[in-house]
Amino acid sequence: xxxxxxxxxxxxxxxxxxxxxxxxxxxxxxxxxxxxxxxxxxxxxxxxxxxxxxxxxxxxxxxxxxxxxxxxxxxxxxxxxxxxxxxxxxxxxxxxxxxxxxxxxxxxxxxxxxxxxxxxxxxxxxxxxx
Numbered sequence: 001x002x003x004x005x006x007x008x009x010x011x012x013x014x015x016x017x018x019x020x021x022x023x024x025x026x027x028x029x030x031x032x033x034x035x036x037x038x039x040x041x042x043x044x045x046x047x048x049x050x051x052x053x054x055x056x057x058x059x060x061x062x063x064x065x066x067x068x069x070x071x072x073x074x075x076x077x078x079x080x081x082x083x084x085x086x087x088x089x090x091x092x093x094x095x096x097x098x099x100x101x102x103x104x105x106x107x108x109x110x111x112x113x114x115x116x117x118x119x120x121x122x123x124x125x126x127x128x129x130x
Contacts, residue, residue: 066072097106 066075095107095110097103097110100106
């Protein structure tokens with residue numbers, strides 16, 4: 001004897017097949033409507049969020065959001081570094097003898113030293129290159 005699953009007879013349970021089909025269709029319809037409504041709400045929410053983000057970007061409000069992230073921290077540090085570099089470049093270069101007690105003598109000594117030392121360094125570099 002082959003074993004087959006026991007299939008209850010709907011008539012023995014007190015239901016006719018048309019009633020079961022009708023109940024099944026109602027359940028399927030309910031689930032479909034529920035899924036459709038949920039999908040519609042999610043789609044509307046995503047569209048609304050996208051619209052809000054686009055509007056924020058267009059109005060420049062996104063900076064407030066970015067400032068609260070690690071990217072915002074990086075941008076602050078980068079801006080600070082660039083400003084420091086700009087400040088260093090904008091300061092006028094001052095010769096080392098300025099504000100010395102004997103500017104004229106120190107200037108002459110430094111210029112004389114550079115006139116003798118730098119040509120020697122340049123000559124040594126040239127010899128190494130050959």
